[in-house]
Amino acid sequence: MxxxxxxxxxxxxxxxxxxxxxxxxxxxxxxxxxxxxxxxxxxxxxxxxxxxxxxxxxxxxxxxxxxxASLDHNQLAELYVVRGELEGLAARLAARNATPEEIRVLRDMLEADRALVDDPDAMARANRRFHKQIHLASHNRFLVRQLDLVHRSMALLASTSIAAEGRGARTLDEHETIVTAIEAGDGEGAYAALREHISSAFITRLKLDAQKVEAARL
CATH class of the missing domain: 1.10.10.10 (Winged helix-like DNA-binding domain superfamily/Winged helix DNA-binding domain)
Structure with missing residues (x-):
């Protein structure tokens, strides 16, 4: 045999x-x-x-x-522009297409993640899971594929913006707004909430990078 x-x-x-x-x-x-x-x-x-x-x-x-590879400032800005648009589209489609079970999973993730707020690495992993669930809830395979490519490039960032002081708690507040809009079937609200979430993360990362540059000069 x-x-x-x-x-x-x-x-x-x-x-x-x-x-x-x-x-x-x-x-x-x-x-x-x-x-x-x-x-x-x-x-x-x-x-x-x-x-x-x-x-x-x-x-x-x-x-x-x-x-x-690593990303320079311009590449980082370009990546966040694309990410914001695609993530926002995924949230809009999720508000339209997500099943009650998928929305329940998003809500359960959000509640479970509150226990991780003081652990940046665990929060970063949970954040990726949360966003992936929204991608899947869009029920658009081509969008999911493009977002997978974007998130591969996000792996080239040496640190997570969630590590910034207070960012973990704000991330959960922003996730709450996104899930609430998806639950309500509010596509435009979900799009705007996720775009704002990505913008807030980008601002935090720019501040962290600026601090690193200043520290290197000292």
Whole structure:
């Protein structure tokens, strides 16, 4: 009797998830042999995954090496503009298309996340889950695909804006406004609330970046 083969690990997803989790951060060098050993995958799929991530601008080349890319100020601004529009559209469609069960899940997430307000890393993960649930509740597969690309680029940010003092609590207040609008079937209200949420996060990040620049000068 033939023993069934173990499923092949997806090298691309493994590397992408590691970047998203902060295992590899902007500026970190990725070495084929080390990645192959870490993930238990041969070097050929690792090499193919690295090339794919380079074409998506998640990785950039430094001589013969690959490093995790970083975003400059202009790229960051461009990313938040696109994110705000697409996230807002997802909220508008969720207000129109979400099932009662999906709205219940959003509400349950919001309530559970209140226990995480003093843990920035846990809040950041919860925030990603919350936004992903809104994407799915839009019931538009093409929009979900584009938002997945945007959120991959968000992984190139070295820190989370939720780490700023008071940002965790404000994030939950903003999530409350978004969920309330979706529950009410208020598409324009949901769009505006999520756009404002993204704008607030961008302002916080700009302030954090400015503080880092000032600290580096001292």
């Amino acid at each position: 033939t023993t069934p083969k173990a499923p092949q690990k997806d090298a691309y997803r493994l590397i992408l998830d590691a970047i998203d989790a902060g295992t590899y951060r902007p500026g970190d060098r990725l070495v084929e042999s080390e990645l192959a050993e870490r993930f238990g995958v041969s070097r050929t799929p690792i090499r193919e995954a690295l090339q794919r991530l380079e074409t998506q601008a998640i990785l950039t080349r430094d001589g013969r090496s690959m490093i995790v």
